Amino acid sequence: MPTLSTDLDQALALLRAGELVGIPTETVYGLAADAANPAAVARIFALKGRPADHPVIVHIAGAEQLSDWAREVPDAAWKLAEAFWPGSLTLILPRQPWVTDAVTGGQDSVGLRAPAHPLTHELLCRFGGGLAAPSANQFGHVSPTTAAHVVQEFGDRLPLVLDGGPCRVGVESTIVGLLGPVPTLLRPGGVPAEAIEAVLGCRLQHHKKPETAKLRVSGLLDSHYAPRTPLLVGPIDAVINEAYRRFEAGQKVCLLHRSAAPIPLCGVDLRPMPDTAEAFAQQLYATLRDCDGGRYDVLLMEQAPDDPDWLAVNDRLGRAASGRV
Ligand code: TXA
Numbered sequence: 184m185p186t187l188s189t190d191l192d193q194a195l196a197l198l199r200a201g202e203l204v205g206i207p208t209e210t211v212y213g214l215a216a217d218a219a220n221p222a223a224v225a226r227i228f229a230l231k232g233r234p235a236d237h238p239v240i241v242h243i244a245g246a247e248q249l250s251d252w253a254r255e256v257p258d259a260a261w262k263l264a265e266a267f268w269p270g271s272l273t274l275i276l277p278r279q280p281w282v283t284d285a286v287t288g289g290q291d292s293v294g295l296r297a298p299a300h301p302l303t304h305e306l307l308c309r310f311g312g313g314l315a316a317p318s319a320n321q322f323g324h325v326s327p328t329t330a331a332h333v334v335q336e337f338g339d340r341l342p343l344v345l346d347g348g349p350c351r352v353g354v355e356s357t358i359v360g361l362l363g364p365v366p367t368l369l370r371p372g373g374v375p376a377e378a379i380e381a382v383l384g385c386r387l388q389h390h391k392k393p394e395t396a397k398l399r400v401s402g403l404l405d406s407h408y409a410p411r412t413p414l415l416v417g418p419i420d421a422v423i424n425e426a427y428r429r430f431e432a433g434q435k436v437c438l439l440h441r442s443a444a445p446i447p448l449c450g451v452d453l454r455p456m457p458d459t460a461e462a463f464a465q466q467l468y469a470t471l472r473d474c475d476g477g478r479y480d481v482l483l484m485e486q487a488p489d490d491p492d493w494l495a496v497n498d499r500l501g502r503a504a505s506g507r508v
Pocket residue numbers: 208210211212213214237238239240273275287290292293294296298316317318319354355356357358398399400401402403
């Protein structure tokens with residue numbers, strides 16, 4: 184089993200030796216390697232089973248390191264870093280020429296984020312450089328929000344997971360592309376799009392379909408964030424009817440609902456979910472993991488409100504779900 188600890192000395196020694204370490208962030212846990220060491224970054228891809236042309240985010244201590252990694256830092260980037268770092272916002276900027284293709288997936292840009300988790304912030308301050316870190320899950324699987332989830336994903340193949348407790352935000356960072364004239368929302372996440380627009384004083388462009396977009400963002404693949412058990416999402420009445428039908432057909436069913444109204448079903452496990460977007464996001468991945476792994480034939484989830492607050496949750500549910508009812 185990997186060591187679970189809060190020992191930054193051990194983490195630093197491993198990272199400097201080109202090894203991988205599981206790190207807590209306020210969004211999800213990351214699988215970190217020295218971003219300046221291509222062999223170390225290659226280990227991330229091997230362990231995750233992730234295709235080599237998918238770029239990874241470089242985590243830094245703060246805005247003072249932006250120019251180490253980005254060759255141009257537009258005003259918008261300084262403003263956003265000032266407003267939201269350390270925090271759940273990733274900026275895509277033109278890369279410095281020395282930034283390795285292993286990190287950028289061969290693109291001319293680099294994703295940069297200063298995470299807010301105090302343990303990892305301290306780690307980054309002491310490390311001095313950048314840590315390449317995707318979410319610490321097998322490619323395509325649900326992201327981890329506790330140290331124990333990271334152990335479930337990789338077991339002995341990872342020497343150390345820094346244990347920073349459960350992630351406060353629970354969904355990945357918001358990704359904003361700053362490569363063209365108009366800032367682009369590439370992935371909704373921990374920082375609401377409206378808060379970003381308020382700081383920029385302009386609307387964010389929303390990304391085009393990934394097939395036609397120039398940027399390759401692996402989080403935009405439809406199969407992402409998925410539990411292995413089929414997950415179907417729909418309005419509460421439809422979900423209840425589907426649960427009943429499947430129970431009658433002999434299936435083991437878990438129904439995840441936000442509604443407080445009593446649900447007239449026996450033989451179906453009921454799982455209440457929070458009814459605010461923030462609390463829902465915080466619990467989403469942990470709940471999907473908990474319900475996964477063969478206990479049920481199907482997970483049926485009440486859909487989330489179609490409201491700007493719920494943008495990140497709806498995005499992840501859309502990718503995690505195998506269909507609608
Ligand atoms: O909250 C988060 O962002 C977490 C924590 C660990 O920081 N990280 C995370 O990493 O979600 P990952 O690899 O699972 O997703 C990062 C996304 C990917 O979709 C990747 O393609 C995109 O960031 N990305 C990274 N660098 C990029 C670049 N240069 N251009 C476009 N997209 C980029």
